[in-house]
Amino acid sequence: MRWIERSIHLPLPPGEAFPLAVEPGTASDWLVQLQEVRPRGFLRFRPRVRHGGVSLDLEVEVVRVTVPEELEAAVRWREVDARLHLLLVPTEDEGTLLTLRVGVALSGVLRGARPLILAEIARLLTWDLWRLRRLALAAETGATAETGDAPAAGHGEAPAHEEDADAGSGPSGRDDGRSRRDDAVELDLADADADADADADAGSGTAPGDRPALDVRVDGDEGASA
Numbered sequence: 485m486r487w488i489e490r491s492i493h494l495p496l497p498p499g500e501a502f503p504l505a506v507e508p509g510t511a512s513d514w515l516v517q518l519q520e521v522r523p524r525g526f527l528r529f530r531p532r533v534r535h536g537g538v539s540l541d542l543e544v545e546v547v548r549v550t551v552p553e554e555l556e557a558a559v560r561w562r563e564v565d566a567r568l569h570l571l572l573v574p575t576e577d578e579g580t581l582l583t584l585r586v587g588v589a590l591s592g593v594l595r596g597a598r599p600l601i602l603a604e605i606a607r608l609l610t611w612d613l614w615r616l617r618r619l620a621l622a623a624e625t626g627a628t629a630e631t632g633d634a635p636a637a638g639h640g641e642a643p644a645h646e647e648d649a650d651a652g653s654g655p656s657g658r659d660d661g662r663s664r665r666d667d668a669v670e671l672d673l674a675d676a677d678a679d680a681d682a683d684a685d686a687g688s689g690t691a692p693g694d695r696p697a698l699d700v701r702v703d704g705d706e707g708a709s710a
Contacts, residue, residue, distance in 0.1 A: 485567065486598070488606050491583040492613045494620040498572040501580040502552030504619060505570065514615040516608060563592040584613065 494501045504510050508521040508529075517533040524530050527546040532539055540561055548556040552572060559566040567587035572580050586605060590598050621627075 485565075485587045485589040486602055487585055487587045488602060488609060489583065489585045490606075490609050490613055491581055492617055493575065494580045494582055494617060495577075495624045496580055496620050497578055498552040498574055498580045500623065501572055501582060501620060502555075504623060505572075505582065505616060506555055510619065514619050515612050516615065563590060563594045565589045565591070582613070582616070584609065 494504075496504065505514075511521065512518045515533075517535050519532045519534050519539065521529050521531045524543075527549075529544045529546075531542050531544060533542060534540070543560045544557050546555065546557045548554065554572070555568075555570040557568045559568055566589070567585075569585040569587075571583045571585075573583070575581050586609065588602065588605065590601065594601065
């Protein structure tokens with residue numbers, strides 16, 4: 485499984501940032517492609533996302549939650565098996581360092597497209613977290629959130645979380661004592677996909693090339709294969 489990680493600072497304490505990030509009523513305000521979320525039982529949901537003009541129904545199960553610090557969920561769609569890990573840590577300025585990690589395992593014909601899929605997920609993850617920061621800023625000031633335009637590079641950006649050399653590649657840097665592979669690489673999003681999908685750019689007034697140059701960490705494979 486390949487892990488993509490991104491962190492950003494929010495000007496709200498974890499108790500306020502957590503519901504802003506996870507509640508269905510506000511999640512669609514910062515998750516670019518989310519169209520709707522339908523409950524499927526206790527801690528089980530079926531969100532509908534739209535990408536490239538195609539609607540996809542995902543299966544999501546929350547496997548661990550500690551309010552307001554952490555949430556972990558399993559996400560599945562056909563030949564995609566993913567893991568989402570959200571971690572909120574209070575900062576000295578009474579804000580929150582929010583770290584979002586997404587692990588992706590692909591099978592079948594999708595394995596051949598893994599580099600492209602990972603790059604696209606990293607691109608969307610960057611956009612989503614910038615939108616979440618805008619919502620948090622609006623919640624702090626009482627202003628109307630403006631989630632379309634990406635801020636200038638470096639504005640409000642928190643440094644990418646760096647794991648210890650012996651940290652696991654799974655959520656929270658742990659994976660039953662297994663060490664992280666040495667083949668971790670960095671994806672530079674300065675030259676990220678210039679052909680941004682219409683959903684992410686609709687109404688933003690910002691050209692794809694104007695997006696902030698951000699680094700997203702991608703850990704090496706976990707287990708035998710992805």
